[in-house]
Structures are given as C-alpha cells and as structure tokens.
Amino acid sequence: MPMQPLRTRVRHGRIVLDEPTDLPDGTELEVVLADDGDDLDDEDRAALHRELDLAMDDVDAGRVVGEDEVRAMLRALR
Secondary structure, X not given: OOOOOXXXXXXXXXXXXXXXXXXXXXXXXXOOOOOOOOOOOHHXXXXXXXXXXXXXXHXXXXXXXXXHHHHHHHHHOO
C-alpha cells in the first residue's frame, strides 16, 4: 500500500511536519512543493468543462478510436 503524502510547512527556515508519523529515524524523504493547481480563469475553466462534456458525449455514443488507430494517425502527420 503506497504511503500517503505528508503535509509540511516551513517555519523559520525549517521544514516542519504537521502530523505525526511512524517513519523510523534516518528515513530519507524527498520534499516537493505542493501544486497550487492551474492558471485557468473562470472563463477558461468553463470552456475546458464544456469540451470535457462534449468528449464524454462522444465516448458515451461510441465515437472513439483505438490506440492503434490514433498511433497511425499521428504517424501520418510526420
């Protein structure tokens, strides 16, 4: 079972874990900055959701192509 991400904060230049952990002493961790999401404004987000809804309509109606066909189409674009 994969380990859940640990939430931390920086206080006085030190990384401080916000929750208890049972990791053994000396465990090495990789720290990455939390993703703040994307740069979409409300209009762009609404447009994205409209396009996703249209794509799901295509899937529901069976208007899809398989991986091999997509690969062939991409190769033809070279």
